[in-house]
Amino acid sequence: ISPFQFSIREYRPSDEHVVMSLLRDGIFEHVYPAFFKAMSHPDHVGVALSISMAGYVLGGSSYFQALLFGSVWAGLIYYCCHEIYEGYMTRRLSADMANIQANYLENPDNGFWVAEADVNGHSKVVGMVAVMGKNAGDGCYGEMSHMVVAFPFRRKNLGSQLMRKALDFCKERGHAHLVVDVSSPQAAAISLYEKFGFVQTGSNSNTHANLWFSRLARINLLWLIKLIYHLHIGRTINLNKTIVLN
Incomplete structure (x- = not known):
């Protein structure tokens, strides 16, 4: 049993510094x-x-x-x-994270949450997750990103709690499915997504980097999806997508 009790709440502007630090650590650890x-x-x-x-x-x-x-x-x-x-x-940093308030909190179809833990009597942000609503020809869906848990707080069920928050949000908003793209070295993240019923529907080696960098690094980008609501008969979801790390 984890000695920490986590609470998940909506992002506040005062969280910006720690969220950016979590983002950087979460990306470069790969x-x-x-x-x-x-x-x-x-x-x-x-x-x-x-x-x-x-x-x-x-x-x-x-x-x-x-x-x-x-x-x-x-x-x-x-x-x-x-x-x-x-x-x-x-x-x-130059796209959605340039203004979290405007890009996430001011749009009812988007959400950005942080997880707090009590550490030595002080509340500390130790994780985060974001969902952005997207529109497609067959309705709306959620795109999850920035799923990060600070290293000392891993293997304590916090990743699962953040995942449930994202899924619950999508259900509340009526999103038909939740998608996420992940790089192939992120074994722990892929395992978590599969645990929650995500299935891989595509992969791509286009990382937006120099072509030779991509070939030498051999990093593949995986597209995973979890159905939330089954659509009416006669409507289909295109589960294949060419993806890029963006």
Whole structure:
């Protein structure tokens, strides 16, 4: 049983600093998993071994040169992964996160919530989630984003509580389904979504980054959806979508 009791409430302007910090931490924590996943790909392993061997030969049987050449390759892969998430962070800061009050709270179809915990007698924001209402030809649906839980408060059921808040909001607003896009290195997030009945309906490698960065980082973007209301007979939902990290 978690020693913390969480309360979820609507975002306030006074939360901006901590929310931005959570956003940044939540995005950049995926760089290392993406890097290790990319480096473990057989193609990258082969390139790393080839480059290291070339360094060994060119350096006159120098193990140091072999290590140096291999490190340069690894550094390039890390840089590509970092740039992809850096670009995502920059785009969100100039889009919906530029004005949370206007983009979320002033639109009844949108919502932005934070989770608080009592830490040493003080209330502290330790998580967040947002939903933006979208219109489609077959009705309205919700698009979830910014699902973040501060590291010390994970595995304490807070992610599930935030997910239920987003789903309840969509039900109240009559959204037919809730969608979310997630990058392939986010294993814990994907597991949580699947636990709540989300199913993957598409994937794409377009990260809005340089084409070579995307190819080297090998980050795929997954589109997941959860049906909330079944539509009337004769109406369908297009569950396939080309997605980008935006």
